[in-house]
Amino acid sequence: MGCNTGEASEEWGAVQRCLNGDAAALGGLRDRSQAALRAILLARGASPTEAEDILADLWADAVPGAGDRPALLEKFNGRCSLQAWLGTVATRRWIDLKRRQARRAGPEPADREGSSESVIERLPASESGGSEAVLVELLRSSLQAAFADCDPEAMVLLRLVYVHGVTQRELVRMLGWHESKVSRTLSRAMQHIESRTLRELKSRDPWLDLTWQDFVDLCQTERVGFS
């Protein structure tokens, strides 16, 4: 998901050129990214129309526009790949859209009667604080549910090995287990966390299709890409 230093530097430069009003730079960025971002949204459950509309909105907000609207790309801090960052922003916006559609859950409101505007067209142009929080909360609550459901001993062993650097051989000595039992316990715990997390996600937003790698990547990008 990350990129090497050279690539990161190149991306940062491209973003700065876009923010400085370089239309060609923005066009180039869009040309390079559009297909991948569309594929990400489709894979995550968006319809082709939703994907196209979300991305049109995203590119319209990418650079400074009329009025005081902040440019979306100003929030890119360069600590993750630009594609991962844009993919996360697009996913946030799509989840926000789906949540709002679900809340509406009915015919168009009376004050819009006769309007030819689609729901997408009525989306605010700027990145809403709401959409930023929604995805983080979804990821956090799903993961917390999975952690809480995991065997307490297995959770401690996972922390010892993967957070604190204790070796599996040291666990063998500590627990008096065979090495294969240690390995199996760690592996099964991780599989449980994975399946429980994805099940929790589905229960909260059934239209969202995330693979485990998607989930991990989104957590990583949310953690480092927006601070």
Add this chain to the structure above:
Amino acid sequence: MSNSFELLVEFLRRFDDEVEGRALTEPPEPVQRQLQALARGEVSEADRRELMRQLSANPDWVARLAAEVQALRARTGTKD
């Protein structure tokens, strides 16, 4: 797998309202002694399960257990 788990823990640490701003806690003395015994492999299965339950509820304390295990590593001169 290793990178994923640590990454997820860091994510929760970043966004968990309950721990934000909270100082890391040390286990009480009796628990510290139990952790030393656990690190040496000198606790019964029943006591180990109870300790693990407490550690799961107090993840900050896991660092202390790790330190005890790693101190043994230093004493024996092996890491494996």
